[in-house]
Amino acid sequence: MSRLAAIFRTTAARLSALYLLLFGISAIVLVFYMTSLSERMLLAQTRETIDAEALSLSRVYERGGLPALVRSVAQRSRQPGANLYLLTDPNGRPLAGNVETFDTSVLSITGWTEQPFAYRRFGEGASRPQGEGENGESRHRAIAQVSRLPNQMIILIGRDLGEPERFRRVVQRSLMLALGVMGLGALLIWLFVGRQALNRIDDMSEASRRIMGGDLTGRLPVTGAGDEFDRLSENLNTMLARIAALNDGLKQVSDNIAHDLKTPLTRIRNRAESMLAGKHSAAQYREALEGTIAESDQLIRTFNAILMISRLQAGYSAESTTPVALSAIVRDVVELYEPVAEEAGVVLTAGEVSDGTVQGNRELIGQTLSNIVDNAIKYSGDVEGGGKVQVSLARAGNELRISVADNGPGIPEEDRARVVERFVRLEKSRSQPGSGLGLSLADAVMKFHGGKLKLSGRDPGLLVEMTFPREQNQ
Amino acid sequence: MARLAPSENKTPDTEAMKILVIEDDREAADYLEKALNEAGHTTHVARDGEAGFTLADSETYDVLIVDRMLPRRDGLSMIAGLRARGNATPVLILSALGEVDDRVTGLRAGGDDYLTKPYAFSELLARIEVLNRRANVRDGETLYRAGDLELDRLSHAVRRGGKEIVLQPREFRLLEYLMRHTGQVVTRTMLLENVWDYHFDPQTNVIDVHVSRLRSKIEKGFDKPLLHTVRGAGYMLKA
Numbered sequence: 012m013s014r015l016a017a018i019f020r021t022t023a024a025r026l027s028a029l030y031l032l033l034f035g036i037s038a039i040v041l042v043f044y045m046t047s048l049s050e051r052m053l054l055a056q057t058r059e060t061i062d063a064e065a066l067s068l069s070r071v072y073e074r075g076g077l078p079a080l081v082r083s084v085a086q087r088s089r090q091p092g093a094n095l096y097l098l099t100d101p102n103g104r105p106l107a108g109n110v111e112t113f114d115t116s117v118l119s120i121t122g123w124t125e126q127p128f129a130y131r132r133f134g135e136g137a138s139r140p141q142g143e144g145e146n147g148e149s150r151h152r153a154i155a156q157v158s159r160l161p162n163q164m165i166i167l168i169g170r171d172l173g174e175p176e177r178f179r180r181v182v183q184r185s186l187m188l189a190l191g192v193m194g195l196g197a198l199l200i201w202l203f204v205g206r207q208a209l210n211r212i213d214d215m216s217e218a219s220r221r222i223m224g225g226d227l228t229g230r231l232p233v234t235g236a237g238d239e240f241d242r243l244s245e246n247l248n249t250m251l252a253r254i255a256a257l258n259d260g261l262k263q264v265s266d267n268i269a270h271d272l273k274t275p276l277t278r279i280r281n282r283a284e285s286m287l288a289g290k291h292s293a294a295q296y297r298e299a300l301e302g303t304i305a306e307s308d309q310l311i312r313t314f315n316a317i318l319m320i321s322r323l324q325a326g327y328s329a330e331s332t333t334p335v336a337l338s339a340i341v342r343d344v345v346e347l348y349e350p351v352a353e354e355a356g357v358v359l360t361a362g363e364v365s366d367g368t369v370q371g372n373r374e375l376i377g378q379t380l381s382n383i384v385d386n387a388i389k390y391s392g393d394v395e396g397g398g399k400v401q402v403s404l405a406r407a408g409n410e411l412r413i414s415v416a417d418n419g420p421g422i423p424e425e426d427r428a429r430v431v432e433r434f435v436r437l438e439k440s441r442s443q444p445g446s447g448l449g450l451s452l453a454d455a456v457m458k459f460h461g462g463k464l465k466l467s468g469r470d471p472g473l474l475v476e477m478t479f480p481r482e483q484n485q
Numbered sequence: 486m487a488r489l490a491p492s493e494n495k496t497p498d499t500e501a502m503k504i505l506v507i508e509d510d511r512e513a514a515d516y517l518e519k520a521l522n523e524a525g526h527t528t529h530v531a532r533d534g535e536a537g538f539t540l541a542d543s544e545t546y547d548v549l550i551v552d553r554m555l556p557r558r559d560g561l562s563m564i565a566g567l568r569a570r571g572n573a574t575p576v577l578i579l580s581a582l583g584e585v586d587d588r589v590t591g592l593r594a595g596g597d598d599y600l601t602k603p604y605a606f607s608e609l610l611a612r613i614e615v616l617n618r619r620a621n622v623r624d625g626e627t628l629y630r631a632g633d634l635e636l637d638r639l640s641h642a643v644r645r646g647g648k649e650i651v652l653q654p655r656e657f658r659l660l661e662y663l664m665r666h667t668g669q670v671v672t673r674t675m676l677l678e679n680v681w682d683y684h685f686d687p688q689t690n691v692i693d694v695h696v697s698r699l700r701s702k703i704e705k706g707f708d709k710p711l712l713h714t715v716r717g718a719g720y721m722l723k724a
Contacts, residue, residue: 343681346655350695353694377685378685381685381687
């Protein structure tokens with residue numbers, strides 16, 4: 012029962028009930044309108060028949076006088092399914108006709124009876140008990156036209172009302188039946204649809220409960236029907252996938268923080284503790300404090316990089332992107348790093364720089380390219396015969412590609428995918444300062460721009476390519 | 486990014502400023518108040534946005550230091566409120582957020598500069614001294630002078646002791662910025678922001694190398710050093 016009650020609580024059921032109510036009211040109005048209309052039409056038809064009868068009888072009287080009229084009335088009265096006929100003398104005594112008893116006051120009027128009146132035909136009384144009639148009066152009701160002949164004879168022609176009443180009842184009953192069948196059909200459809208919808212929603216609720224319970228890999232059922240429930244499920248599933256990705260990112264960040272930030276924090280703490288423990292010179296205190304600040308700054312830098320990566324992966328707001336001229340960034344960064352490169356004994360040059368604009372964030376792209384160039388200079392500084400780093404910007408079909416090529420030691424092929432992961436620093440690079448986040452940040456920035464970061468080998472050296480999709484025509 | 490004790494940043498010709506710090510964190514506010522006072526400035530502190538707004542609106546300050554997230558009225562709405570009342574006091578926004586967007590929204594709300602927490606005090610001090618409008622009388626000048634060094638902003642000519650010095654365009658902009666703030670400490674990030682228009686943290690000593698190149702051009706063959714390194718803070722051009 013509670014399940015049935017639940018169906019009644021669905022929106023579909025409520026709407027169906029409302030429609031059923033409206034339909035019922037209009038159907039009832041229709042039934043009454045139709046029956047009263049048909050009744051009126053039948054009545055009008057009856058009157059026409061009676062008029063024709065009266066005209067015909069008056070012609071008979073004109074031609075053959077009273078005897079012909081009496082004969083004609085008697086004859087017509089005997090026909091099966093005949094009208095009511097009654098011919099009386101001026102005092103109301105019947106001369107011919109088929110009406111046995113009736114409300115005699117009818118004879119005093121001329122023309123149409125205003126109200127239907129009760130009557131009984133000859134031979135009806137005994138064979139058909141009409142229990143309800145008062146004073147043995149039958150229930151038969153009729154309308155009639157009363158007219159007077161020139162010799163003061165009264166002639167009454169009438170017709171039983173049973174037929175239109177029966178007809179009305181039949182129409183009414185059949186309409187009511189149709190209405191009932193339709194209502195029943197609507198109810199069945201409603202139950203079926205409501206149940207169906209309820210089942211789908213129950214499935215979805217069940218799946219949501221499982222997901223809320225912690226199973227973030229769970230998804231809402233998609234039946235493949237392509238209806239609105241499927242669309243809703245698909246959208247919710249996309250949302251869930253996004254949430255799961257964010258959750259994974261968050262988990263990874265906290266793992267990394269636990270793993271990599273604890274070490275420098277422990278170092279800072281140990282240093283402070285050892286300085287508090289013994290007596291030291293002012294210079295030693297100063298050195299320890301400066302070391303602490305330097306280490307904290309590095310921690311903050313690492314922290315900022317982690318946050319930046321997470322936010323980029325979570326999807327930066329599109330507001331922060333504008334059309335950015337990549338060529339200007341390439342020139343800026345080469346110009347910015349050229350003196351540092353020279354000092355490190357590296358020749359930094361800008362190769363071919365095509366013009367190109369992408370929709371993006373100038374700061375992020377500039378910072379990323381700086382990091383990559385910075386790395387390239389660092390690693391090619393020790394190369395015998397002098398390091399060389401070349402930055403170029405080229406169009407490749409619909410893409411724009413910034414390449415940074417160096418002639419340093421490069422990265423072994425098997426490690427290339429790994430260095431993009433957070434905090435991965437190859438053993439060889441442990442001696443170089445850095446958080447190990449530079450390439451992960453670069454990767455996140457490229458993904459944010461819908462592009463990709465690719466590391467490949469040169470002989471010797473490393474080629475880092477930042478590929479941006481779709482050039483902005485402008 | 487080693488940090489010096491605040492008093493060591495104090496330079497004799499830095500004007501004493503009247504500063505309003507609007508910061509709800511008691512420890513951070515106390516630290517700022519103490520350090521700014523030691524640097525020779527007068528400091529008032531407000532602990533929420535409403536109190537800060539009332540103070541800034543009723544008294545005249547040289548610089549406001551506003552935390553972005555404040556109780557009762559957030560920093561940005563407070564700044565926007567002051568600007569709407571025609572108050573043009575320079576504002577340095579402090580924020581724990583520090584994404585690219587935050588900087589943009591902060592400056593759009595009417596802030597003049599933006600610093601992300603945690604920050605080095607030397608960085609904050611250098612920035613508010615540069616923000617102080619009374620010290621920035623050089624904005625309208627077309628000829629900057631420091632000792633015998635001259636920089637003509639219109640003809641882009643640089644001379645020292647009457648002798649022409651040839652600079653690359655970027656070196657010119659670097660010197661222009663340093664000379665506009667003659668006698669003030671200018672940090673590396675300020676240089677990257679104002680000369681290169683990038684706001685990230687330069688991890689290696691890129692700026693130092695540019696400055697030392699510029700230094701060799703303007704000091705080679707002259708006895709008196711002009712471009713000084715302020716340890717742990719940045720640079721200062723001073724005759």
